[in-house]
Amino acid sequence: MSAKYIVLGFLYVMLSMSCTSKEDQSPQKDDQEVFTKVVKIHKIDTITESSKIKVMGIVMSESEARPSFKTGGVIRTTYSKEGDIVTKGQLLATLEMTEINAQVSQAEQALGKAERDLKRVENLYRDSVATLEQYQNVKTAFEVARHTAEAARFNKKYSEIRSPISGKVVKQIMYHGEITGPGNPVYVILGTGKQDWVIRAGLTDRDWVRTKEGDAVAITMDAYPGRNFTGMITNKSSVGGNASGTFDVEIKMHDAPSELAVGLTADISIEPSIKQNLKVIPVEALVKTNGKTGYVFTVQDGKAHQVQVEIGRLLGDKVAISSGLEGIYDVVTTGAIYLEEGDAVRY
Structure with missing residues (x-):
């Protein structure tokens, strides 16, 4: 009888300890669930950037x-x-030629005198009357006078x-x-010939690197409503504008109108031949952005990891990212603005 009570007592104690252990573990599990943030993730898409570059250009003359x-x-x-x-x-x-003609006449008379002196001293030098030094001096004077006369005649020629x-x-x-x-x-x-006219347009640095000489251009002008022109990029500036921060390209028109003037405006649409592969994410995935760079969160081993990215361009409700997402395939969208580095997350 006593052995029976001992067994029942032992089972009661074991059952009590088991219940206590479960009760102790339950709050810990609940606390962990409370601090785990629920988010949504989105798969990163990849597109090839092929959009046209649209800017305003100014008609200029290439020859001045x-x-x-x-x-x-x-x-x-x-x-x-x-x-x-x-x-x-x-x-x-x-120009008035009085002074210039006088200079030419003076130079030519000086040349004539130098030539006579040279002949006279040359004869004396043959007869051993004049020294070598005297002969060399008058010969040098003759050369100086000759060049002076040539310069005077040249200046007269270009006095028009x-x-x-x-x-x-x-x-x-x-x-x-x-x-x-x-x-x-x-x-x-x-210069006003058809071959002299160019259109100059300023591109941002991102658009400038997408273009190259020979790229096709579609052109419309307010001065010629309803008409469409074509052209191509013939020159890319290697120096940016000091004030605008843009980089100029020059465009030659294939079918320029008969009358153009410096300062006319043109709407330019460039078909860039250089294509870029860009990764695209939803706008809500971006946090702490300044328009050029921003941050996104990705999930690694159940933890939020913050990544800095460079923004390429806005595409409606999506953003093209030019760099920063290498080796990353998903980003957090819903809940991203509430995350900090290292937060526990689930999705």
């Missing part, structure tokens, strides 16, 4: 000339005015201005009777 006189003096005559069409080699202006290009006079800087110095521009001439 600012002709000037080689020598200074008083302007005698100007033959062209603003708005005139000129051809290459056309006479535009001349001829147009270096065919185009239109867009500005006359100096006029009849004014005193000009060497190299001071008298006119500004822009």
